[in-house]
Ligand SMILES: Nc1ncnc2c1ncn2[C@@H]1O[C@H](COP(=O)(O)OP(=O)(O)O)[C@@H](O)[C@H]1O
């Protein structure tokens with residue numbers, strides 16, 4: 001009898017539920033979007049109750065459309081947008097403020113002050129991260145500092161914080177559990193990725209009571225149960241991972257040196273570095289990929305804030321295109337960008353530059369520049385930014401990287417995939433099942449309940465859709481990259497501090 005795994009993929013713009021069979025293939029999906037809340041320029045919030053409601057809707061529609069009986073669901077796996085932070089009351093389960101989203105820049109000033117106070121090296125050594133508003137720690141501190149009464153409640157032990165995995169599990173277990181996994185904990189800036197513990201010095205630095213922190217559990221392992229009131233029977237929750245680490249797992253990157261890049265709103269390039277953390281000298285972060293049987297695997301990560309979103313910008317703000325797909329034929333309608341470069345630093349630049357004050361720019365325009373050149377420059381910017389990260393990764397890890405596994409909505413664009421291979425000088429490999437994030441959560445969970453025994457059967461599940469070979473000459477690549485570097489230089493430090 002086929003056993004199924006229900007993967008919950010709680011993303012930045014929508015909540016999804018995907019049912020996988022025991023061959024590791026998706027059989028049904030439910031999806032629900034929810035509101036993006038922008039209270040001020042640069043601020044991004046989600047309503048935590050809406051996140052939960054959209055996830056619950058997605059679960060119900062997925063199960064209904066599958067025709068599968070709840071009795072045949074062996075386990076639930078959870079994967080989530082990372083860093084996004086909720087603070088809620090331990091007793092009532094009520095959030096005290098909206099979720100502060102990973103993209104939100106409201107704590108950039110707080111981060112400047114932490115850097116000025118000399119905390120950079122401590123944070124890097126202990127957490128593997130750079131001090132940035134992206135990570136959860138300063139978001140928790142902001143809520144405690146700004147929501148009336150929050151600090152008192154937190155100090156009494158009544159308030160707890162969590163990333164979205166914690167929040168969903170708290171809901172699914174009717175507040176019985178306050179947990180997260182290693183991969184999510186490593187994105188908070190208060191978790192020590194060497195000692196594998198919440199770090200008192202960092203908690204003090206941000207003035208966050210330790211009692212607010214969730215218990216950290218394995219990414220693969222039964223940690224609790226979905227309460228029977230939700231689906232009519234209790235189901236083990238057996239896997240958790242942040243979405244990018246889950247995608248690394250779903251892409252079969254189980255060995256050191258294997259890497260994947262996901263092209264969604266932003267892009268996240270992760271490389272498995274094995275059982276020891278590799279420190280970055282080049283603006284990447286060191287992070288926990290997953291923990292299984294209390295043994296952790298580390299990764300190097302380059303987080304790029306805007307990639308696929310530049311295509312949305314062409315569509316929604318410039319109205320140069322009607323659909324994202326159109327960019328492919330538009331880009332191919334010209335032989336090059338005619339010297340145009342677009343740097344989509346709309347919310348500053350993430351890895352490897354970490355410049356909150358950079359802003360977007362288009363350079364090299366001439367009287368002959370047209371929408372095809374701009375569309376092509378936008379797609380190329382996605383590939384250049386990924387190159388900046390992969391170059392840093394090669395240097396930090398001393399790994400050659402001759403193939404990059406790719407996923408996410410934007411890499412369905414074959415012009416982009418080919419240009420990516422060309423500009424990296426490596427093969428780019430796109431899988432048949434591109435739901436790698438949900439797949440990773442399903443695998444982690446299925447491993448824990450014995451649907452799969454070890455990694456070997458999982459490597460059989462991964463199948464290639466297309467392989468893109470680099471075909472550009474090194475001299476042409478160098479010439480293009482030199483132009484890109486000059487364009488990035490123009491966008492850096494644009495906002496005056
Ligand atoms: N064919 C395409 N060409 C270029 N960009 C695309 C294409 N299809 C989708 N995108 C971009 O990819 C992103 C959607 O990818 P997805 O993986 O669903 O993102 P997320 O999970 O971050 O919401 C959008 O930003 C969209 O503009």
Ligand SMILES: O=P(O)(O)OC[C@H](O)CO
Pocket residue numbers: 010011012013080081082083102242243244264265266303
């Ligand atoms: O929800 P996504 O797919 O845009 O992923 C967001 C990342 O986890 C942020 O670090």
